[in-house]
Amino acid sequence: MTQLKEGDKAPNFKGKDQNGNKVSLSDYKGKRVILYFYPKDDTPGCTAQACNLRDHYPELTKKGYIVIGVSIDDEKKHQKFITKYNLPFTLLADDDKTIVTQYGVFGPKKFMGKEYEGTHRTTFLIDEKGKIAKIITKPDTKNHTEEILALWEQ
Template sequence: MTQLKAGDPAPNFSAKDEQGNTISLGDYKGKKLVVFFYPKASTPGCTVEACNLNDNFERFQSLGYEILGVSADSAKRQSNFKTKYGFQYPLLADEDKAVIEAFGVWGPKKFMGKEYDGIHRTTFVIDEKGVIENVITKVKTKDHTAQILAD
């Protein structure tokens, strides 16, 4: 789906998180960043994926990584999702899909025989200089931390 690949500069983005704070790529300069895109807050697969990353948050931090979740959900829905599960990282409420489209993760999907447009579950690992190190398109929600840190 996405045309972005390892070695490409990450798209420069700016969007509001679940608290209304503006977050942009520049905020993470000098740090490694995991940006994971998920279809919908509080759905089973998205919850398992987000919890797996949260359960390993200290491990990510000890390796110099920050984490950022992104979906097209409203700030209120993102806030409820974060509060319910105690996520230690921000969730972008990308309702206008500017970040989602910049990363190329919006497009046709199929579910139970129906075709529709939606977010493709994709994770980008970005280095300290804003360059994409890895793109994970076949996300294993229960074991996503191991996928990201396998390199």
Template sequence: MNILQEGSKAPEFSAKDQNGNTVTLAQFKGKKVVLYFYPKDDTPGCTAEACDFRDNYQGLKAKGIEVLGVSVDDEKSHQKFITKHSLPFTLLADTDKQIVEAYGVWGEKNMYGKKYMGTNRATFVIDEEGNIAHIIKKVDTKNATAQVLELLG
């Protein structure tokens, strides 16, 4: 598993968005990117987090910040999630798990005593040069935007 640190180069990626378009990290050079990883579309915590970014999206855009959500769900699942909750930002379908593994967020989880592999919730703030400026490992799903903005000052 990859252990990334603040200040290191963010791993490049290429993935399909909810509309089947290829998105790469390189496309966002010159902008700050909030790359947030979440376990599953339309589950309570993931919905709270996505809706918090949605509700604060215009303010983030005004500061030159792009928001990208990543889960291992497919494009169709992302489309439903976006439509149901009017999400204005891009969701990436990491069905081959290349991005979650590159960012070190794919790992063992435990629910009700049952162990399984899944995406650990985390947020990476990537600077204009493509370096990891901040990593949030303990995400407050209802206040995810505030956590990001607090780090950016």
């Protein structure tokens, strides 16, 4: 769905985290960023994905990766999600849909024959220079870290 391609400069998002702190991609210049978009806090697939990243977080940070999740849920929902599952990484509240639009991951979806607008689960691996190294368009929620490491460390 996204028009972005590997090798493109990643859009410099600006948003607020679960605590209302301002966060932008430029804050992480010189770092490798795992920017993952997910539909909704505390749903089965989104929880599996977040918990997989949580369970492998020490390994990811040891390799120098920054993990940032983005959904259109608000700060309060993110706080509850983080507390409930002890998530150690930042979640951005994109309730005005600015970041999902910048990255081209918000649009028509189908579920059980019903069409609606929503966030397409997508992960962008952004290198130290702010370029998109890899895009995972249909992440395996239960094995997402393994997917990321396999792609990024080829």
